[in-house]
Amino acid sequence: MTIPLPTLDLQSLDADHVLRAFIGWWPDVQTRAWLAEQALQAHAIYGGRMMQPDHFHLTLAFLDGSRVSDLQTLATQMAQWTEPQIKMDLTMRDVFEKPRVVWAGPDASQSQALTALQQWHEEIWAKLIALGWTRQPRLFRPHVSLLRHAQIAAGQPHGHALPTQAFVGDGVGLIVSVPGEQRSQYHLAAMIKPERTGA
Template sequence: MDGMQRVFLALWPSTPVVERLRTVVPLHVSGRHMRPDTFHMTLAFIGAADEDCLERIATAADSVQVPPFTLRLDHLGYWAGNHILWAGPSRSPRELLELAGGLRDALDAQAVSYEPHRFTPHVTLVRNASAVVPARLSEPIDWDVAGWCLVSSRPDAHGPHYELLARWHCRP
């Protein structure tokens, strides 16, 4: 993979949102708890990208325009198939769906491949989690979204390490 990076587009939470996310995992849940510095919401996972692809991703992201919005994380979910505990919204704001859809459309226009999974807004909290009953958070977390970023991922024995490569700001 010489000259290639593993990348994705994501929302990156502020420190207050990260601090709140750290507190929502029930105490009885075992598994691999994600490090707080890795909390994010993937908008489009691209995978291996060379310099040319990174430029096309930037062109795509430059073309997307959404106003700032508030994302309310008020739900804990559990995917039994891959044993992931996550936090997410019970209702996605229109702007979030427009952002994710707009980025995917713009990536298509730039001939950038990405994983075509349906967008399910979530922040992974625990991998290999013991079973958890989905529930509403007693105190929702309001995340003021002012932009999104391009992130490079390097896995190692201790989990992923992320580097923010570029940032875009929401604008009306």
């Protein structure tokens, strides 16, 4: 399991500092290459800013602004969490109009994968709430963002079938967004271990 991001030692930071964070599922190198191709094709249609290949991920829980002390506690807890085995294909491209995001994800026919992802999402949030986080009323739509700041014509259908690509996970992590001079950089603060199979 590898997530291609610089690591961040939360213990070295001011406990009262607030950072934006999320828990994300990272695809492997082959899946990221496919996503980069889809982002390039989508950019020709919508413009906007393409996601960096190393930043492609499926968000499992968005934590908004969180105190470093809370993230430190979460990082310790996450070492005991496990990543379930979920088989999912990326088969469609669509948009979120208001935030101007173009994304790739599974279509509605993948009911087993969508149900498993929803259950995983709920389990993660149950643990987060127990640690003191407040859940915001967001609809969970499993997706990988391809573009941000896209030029999306409102009220028009944008769903588009894509050549099927298996989403091969290569790590689940607590990701912290650290502000930079030009743009924020994702840093890995903790990892979830994969679920063991076999004897």
